[in-house]
Amino acid sequence: MTVNASAFATEPTLIEIDLSDRVRDSLGAELAATPDPTRNFDWSMARYQQVFAQLPTETLQQILDFGRHPDTPGVGYVRNLPVDERLPETPRDGKPSPDKATFVVEGVLLGLSGLIGEPVGFMTEKNGQLVHDVIPVEGGAMTQTNQGSSVFLNFHNDVVHDAIGRYDVASPDFLVLSCLRADHDGVARTYYADARDICRAVDERTLETLRSPLFRMNAPGSYVRDVAGGAEVLSEPVPMISGPGAFPEAAAAANGVRPMNDSARSALDRLQAACREVAHEVFLRPGQALLINNRKGLHARSRFTARYDGRDRWLQRTYVRRNQWDIRYRAAAGRRRLH
Numbered sequence: 198m199t200v201n202a203s204a205f206a207t208e209p210t211l212i213e214i215d216l217s218d219r220v221r222d223s224l225g226a227e228l229a230a231t232p233d234p235t236r237n238f239d240w241s242m243a244r245y246q247q248v249f250a251q252l253p254t255e256t257l258q259q260i261l262d263f264g265r266h267p268d269t270p271g272v273g274y275v276r277n278l279p280v281d282e283r284l285p286e287t288p289r290d291g292k293p294s295p296d297k298a299t300f301v302v303e304g305v306l307l308g309l310s311g312l313i314g315e316p317v318g319f320m321t322e323k324n325g326q327l328v329h330d331v332i333p334v335e336g337g338a339m340t341q342t343n344q345g346s347s348v349f350l351n352f353h354n355d356v357v358h359d360a361i362g363r364y365d366v367a368s369p370d371f372l373v374l375s376c377l378r379a380d381h382d383g384v385a386r387t388y389y390a391d392a393r394d395i396c397r398a399v400d401e402r403t404l405e406t407l408r409s410p411l412f413r414m415n416a417p418g419s420y421v422r423d424v425a426g427g428a429e430v431l432s433e434p435v436p437m438i439s440g441p442g443a444f445p446e447a448a449a450a451a452n453g454v455r456p457m458n459d460s461a462r463s464a465l466d467r468l469q470a471a472c473r474e475v476a477h478e479v480f481l482r483p484g485q486a487l488l489i490n491n492r493k494g495l496h497a498r499s500r501f502t503a504r505y506d507g508r509d510r511w512l513q514r515t516y517v518r519r520n521q522w523d524i525r526y527r528a529a530a531g532r533r534r535l536h
Contacts, residue, residue: 210391210494211477212270214259216252216277221484224248225279228304238327238534242316245308257312263488264313264371264519267444271493272389274479275486278305280377286507287378291334291344293326303328306375306513309486313371314517318535319357321420322516325535331374331512333503341451342418343514346503352390352472352495353451355516357536358416358424359527362433365414365448367524367536369516372489372496376481380510385501387479387487390472391494392438392447398471403464410434411461414450421452431455437468446492472497481512 216224227248234241250257263273285296306328310316318325329343337344341351355372356364374387396404415421416430432450434457440446449468456462472495479487489496503509518524527536 210270210272210394211389212259212263212273214256214273214275216256216275218277220252220256221277221279223251224305224308225301228279228301228308229282229299231300231304233300234303234307234328242307242311245304246311248304249308249312260309260312260488263490271391271393271490272477272496273488275309275488276484278375278484278486280484284377284511287509287511288330288332289334289505289507289509291330291332291337293328293330302375302377302513305486306373306515309375309488310371310373310515310517313373313488314519315521316515316534317369317518317521318532319367319516320529320535321358321424322417323419325529325532327515327534329514329516331514333501333505333509335503335505338503340418341453342422345498346501346510349500350498351449351451352388352469352476352497353449354447354491354495356414356417356448356450358420358430363435364416364432364450365435367527368448369491370519371517372491373486373515373517374481374489375486375513376483376511377513378508378511379480379482380501381504381508382502383480384499385480385510386499387481388472388476388497388499389479389487389489389494390447390476390496392445393493394475395447395468395471395494396438396442396445398475399464399467403467404438406460406464407438407468408436409461410436411457412437412465413455413457414448415453415455417450418452429453429455437465444493447495449495 333346
């Protein structure tokens with residue numbers, strides 16, 4: 198496994214956390230005895246927070262600080278986490294496996310999520326599920342979605358289609374990715390480019406363009422595929438970089454960004470190049486998780502070979518918000534966490 202630190206960083210933009218075997222085994226024993234969280238999600242979240250409160254104080258503070266401070270790193274790499282003793286085959290359709298008998302990895306995913314915010318679901322992404330199975334699907338191999346494998350998934354953050362025309366407002370503040378099974382060849386890489394590093398890597402004129410509302414983001418691939426019949430659904434004009442210089446926010450849709458003039462097109466190309474230059478690179482393995490700030494930076498995934506044989510790469514993902522209050526206009530009736 199490899200982590201390449203940014204050549205442009207003047208401050209840490211990645212934290213690394215390694216649990217001891219004792220802590221791993223203690224967490225694993227408690228999570229193995231916890232039932233399927235989908236049966237009673239709020240009870241399960243309370244239970245997971247009780248379990249994860251047993252982390253060493255220094256580790257607990259690192260994770261809590263990751264979620265609450267503007268100046269902390271944009272990505273966290275957590276290793277030596279407990280795993281399920283047995284896994285069924287990787288589902289071929291991208292849906293939850295009906296054969297999964299224990300829920301240790303779900304507990305890891307949701308326990309970490311609960312330390313940095315609250316998991317939420319969106320009706321247009323994985324049918325509103327709170328735990329997403331991120332799996333290559335043969336029909337989506339060439340797409341810029343979580344079903345893809347045969348193409349590089351461009352640097353992006355996870356955005357949400359919204360009738361207000363802004364796809365970055367209701368977006369998750371964080372993602373958590375937990376690995377159940379690596380790809381066959383062990384080559385799949387997850388990248389994270391911190392907006393602070395990106396801003397240092399580009400020239401002033403490019404940064405000024407990126408900070409101008411000269412870009413329209415396409416709706417997520419799942420929305421375009423399942424709701425819009427394959428047609429583009431573009432946002433209103435937005436900048437790619439916003440916020441104060443010390444704490445910039447980045448926004449880019451995986452399913453495409455449409456620049457509105459030639460200077461914006463050049464700036465967008467430079468943005469993607471800068472992301473490649475400064476990105477942290479992680480090879481996720483079972484027992485490892487990534488905490489991703491979805492606003493402080495952009496993430497990507499390398500291409501890899503999927504075989505659709507029940508042994509393909511299998512991650513689980515949550516969308517996490519610090520606060521659901523300012524997206525309450527999207528709340529699904531009677532569903533506390535669904536929008």
